[in-house]
Amino acid sequence: MTIGAVTEAPSPPRVRRRSYGRYAAGRVLGALGSLAFVLVLNFFLFRVLPGDPARTLGRGRFSSPEQLEEFNRNYGLDQPLPQQFLTYVQNTLSGDLGVSLRYRVPVSDLIVDRLWPTLLLVGTSTLLAAVIGIWIGINGAWKRGRTFDETSTGTALTLYSMPEWWLGLMLIAVFAVGAGPIPGLFPTGGLVSPGVDPTSPAGVLDVAWHLVLPVTTLTLAFLADYVLIMRSSLLDEIGEDYLTTARAKGLRDVRVRNRHAVRNALLPTTTVVALNIGFVVTGAITVETVFSIPGLGLLGTEALAVPDFWVLQGTFLIASAAVIGANLVTNLVYGLLDPRVRT
Secondary structure, eight states: OOTTOOOOOOOOOOOOOOOHHHHHHHHHHHHHHHHHHHHHHHHHHTTSSSSOHHHHHHTTOOOSHHHHHHHHHHTTTTSOHHHHHHHHHHHHHTTOOOBOTTTOSBHHHHHHHHHHHHHHHHHHHHHHHHHHHHHHHHHHHHTTTSHHHHHHHHHHHHHHHSOHHHHHHHHIIIIIIIBTTBOOOSOSSOSSOTTOOTTSHHHHHHHHHHHHHHHHHHHHHHHHHHHHHHHHHHHHHHTOHHHHHHHHTTOOHHHHIIIIIHHHHHHHHHHHHHHHHHTTTTOOHHHHHHTTOOSHHHHHHHHHHTTOHHHHHHHHHHHHHHHHHHHHHHHHHHHHHOGGGGO
C-alpha cells in the first residue's frame, strides 16, 4: 500500500457524435420505413370494413349479379387479397392510383388538377402566418408583459380557438355579402370567375381576388402556432449568459436580439414551419368546403360522400407521403443547424 498516493477521479464518458452522413442515412431509412407502413395501411384501411366492396361502393346501383361481377372484374376485386395487394403496390409505384368512380378519370390526373389550388391556398396562408407570427412572437417576447405582448398573445389565442369554418363564414357575411356600412367586396366562393382564363393576367388577378378571404381565414387560424412557439423560444433565450456577455460588449439591444437571441430561438420554430409545409398538400378541408375551392380538401369530402374508394386511397397516400417527406427534411435541416441532435 502506497502512502500519500492520490487517486484520480474517473473522467466522464465521452459522448460520441455521429457524422452527418450516418445521421442523414438513418433518417432516410426511417422515412422509407414509414412510407412502406403507410403503403400497407392504405391498402387494408378500406378493405377491413364488413360487406361486399362492390355493394358498398355501388350504393345499390347494381341490380343484377352480372353487374356486380363486371364491377369486381374491372376494379380487380375478384382477385385473391394477396394478388390485389401485389397489383396495388405495382400500380402505386408506377404512378397508377386507379380510376375515380365519380369522375371516371385516373385518380393521379385528378389529384394533379386539384393540387395546385390547395398549394396556392394553404401555401400562401402558411407563409403569411409564419412571417407575421414570428415577427409578433419576437416583439412580444422582447417586450414581455407590455401592452403589445398581452394584446398580440390574447388575440392570437382567440383566433386559434375559433373553428376555421365559423371564421370563414363570418368573413363571408361581413366582407362578401356585406354587413351594415361595409359593402360586399369579395366573392363568396370559388377560385375564378366563370369565363375567365386563370392563366391570363386578368385571370391571375381574379384568382388572387377570390383567394383574399380564404387565405385570410387560414392565416388567422395558423397564426397562434408561430406566435406562441417563437415567443416561448425567445423567452428561454433571454436569460442566457451569452446575451449578458453581448450586452457587456456594448452591443445595442436590437443587435443583441437579432444577431444572437433570435438566431438560436428560431430552431424550434424552424421545425414547426417545416412540418406545417408537409400539411400544405393535405389542404384545409373545412375552408375549401366553405369557400368552394376545388382543391384536395374538397376532393376528399366529395370522395367520402360517394364513397370514391380509389380517390380516398390516393389522397390519403399523397397526404401521408407529404408529411413524411416534410418530417425528413426537418430532421436533415435540424441536424445541420444543431449538431447536438446527432449525439
